Amino acid sequence: MKRKLTLKLIAKELDVSISTVSKALRDSAEISEDTRQKIKAFAKLYNYKPNNIALSLKNRKTRTIGIIIPQIVHHFFTTVIRGIEQMAREHNYNVIITLSNNDFDKEVLNMELLANGSTDGFIISLAKETLQKDDFRHLTEAIDQGMPVVMFDRIVDEIPCDKVMIDDREGAKMGVRHLLKTGCRKIAIITTEDYVTVGKLRTKGYVEALESFGVKVNKDLILRLDNIDHCENECTAKIKHFLKGKDIDGIFTVNELFAVSAAKFLTEQGKKVPDDVSIVSFSDGELSKHFIPTLTTVSQHGELMGRKAAELLINKLERPEDEIEEYTTAYIDTTLIERDSTNKIKK
Amino acid sequence: MKRKLTLKLIAKELDVSISTVSKALRDSAEISEDTRQKIKAFAKLYNYKPNNIALSLKNRKTRTIGIIIPQIVHHFFTTVIRGIEQMAREHNYNVIITLSNNDFDKEVLNMELLANGSTDGFIISLAKETLQKDDFRHLTEAIDQGMPVVMFDRIVDEIPCDKVMIDDREGAKMGVRHLLKTGCRKIAIITTEDYVTVGKLRTKGYVEALESFGVKVNKDLILRLDNIDHCENECTAKIKHFLKGKDIDGIFTVNELFAVSAAKFLTEQGKKVPDDVSIVSFSDGELSKHFIPTLTTVSQHGELMGRKAAELLINKLERPEDEIEEYTTAYIDTTLIERDSTNKIKK
């Protein structure tokens, strides 16, 4: 097992000092052409690469971005990560990903771990438990210590940092308006409890869309579910119970899974999608594309979101020391993707 | 922006030496009870945490595992990562994930980057391009430099390192035998070109299953597709062309997407799944669970795979210096998950 090549090793081998080697490799004019060539040739031959850890220690910079997200199995997060990855690479940053599993303690632990020198800044989507607890000390502490933080998706307004959000309200509005345009008037929504920001905003968009068409909001057509992640069966049951015998012609859901559950139940009940009931879902993922019928969705562009988040963070990391703090909140637009779960728009 | 607390700062503040602080915090018996208490109280109050980078440099260990995978959007990789994550956390290791995008150069680049001190070892699933190029110098170099490597899923036999594999042959065999047991005899397979190891092995399992039932293998019932990732439309077209007018009663596919495409086409053609044609797919993912009908699949247990890979790597990392090299290849068993795309087994 060969030891990794270091400046010291090269220096000893070529009988010069460490400084000379370092300077030669960085093309310093201080070093004579001769020596420089010799050293560079040697380094190349033995494939010398500077040790990142040593550089990080010296520069007090790691060029590493820490990502903290609740779950990686969600297709949406996966696309966001890809966006972050891209932008990071373009600017020569590394990326460390850690998972909170929606657990408050794990989120705090992960942050502390990464904050101890491993990363220069964070991109984070909060754990559900953190939102419920309403405890954000780990975030404010990191920020106080000069670690830039960018929040995305699951954010909280009070924290002073850059934020990237889907325009959930506008997106939901667009989706529901699409249902309205195709002629639906009795539109139900399957959403989450209000403490999940995105659920709240999407519900708001739903209401606004209805109002813009002069349709009265009917509380009986709103279903709020808890605990999206661990409940598949429970949620499905509640959805069935909710839909049973309801007189509706459209459903808007805040995620794919709810849409799929609803569609399956309707089919079981002998109703046709989209002819009897049309469906639009938030979050464009794999399911929507391959379900029968394919689902009309409000697409979130996670990749763009990731890119934007990374861009904001890198900006902060590379801004001059003395620049005044200033926080941006960026909104990523959504797009309506028409598929087979809705009818054509009526002229 | 407060500067992070260091031993030096504490030392100055309490008017003792750096060594004293370090020792006190590590509960060394050399330090008097008094001083120790005082220092620990101070450190706790100001939330001192040792700097990881400095520790890494000192110990020449980072306690970080590097993961290099082709794509994160694949549900399977996502579950593997979760497994690795779990095991890593249990042993106090960190995890860095990088993506190769199935690109050879990017894979090499990523490895070099991480090999320069950022990680103690690698868990890798090779990029498709790497397999095609048949160039593994980046791997052997890393291994030569004493970096343990664990390969999973997409592996290559010649490299001397630990490996974790799905038992693809056995899994496919089980899947196809299930079709046979339910009465199918004219079974097609939709697989990949042979340079993808897993495709090759699964095809082999298919053949063996048929033979074990005394069914003759018919080359016309084998479809080999290229380039799974970027071809959705193209693959779908080829699948349609392949199935058109074929007299079959069962299909085995090496991934979900192929199964879904096939099922959709069959339905279009007025054939019923599973009554006219039964379907079994490798890789149990989100699609299989929610497709109509739900798909019978050979589940890969990605999480287990990740755990095993991490376990092997950590073993290597923590083995005593002088232990002899010895490489393990672990096989992760597959499970058949019966759903609605196959009939009940005939007695």
Add this chain to the structure above:
DNA sequence: TATTAAGATTACAACGTTTTCGTAGCAAAA
């Protein structure tokens, strides 16, 4: 010949730790 300037190289500190070794101070033993 003595001085200076330039060119080429090296020494050293620093980043934040841990750890080995050394040494004050002091009490007990000789």
Add this chain to the structure above:
DNA sequence: TTTTGCTACGAAAACGTTGTAATCTTAATA
């Protein structure tokens, strides 16, 4: 009084870099 042994602490090196300041050579100038 001198020696020994212990306690409690500090100095310094090391990990691998980089950049500043110092030093050494050599050639040109006065």
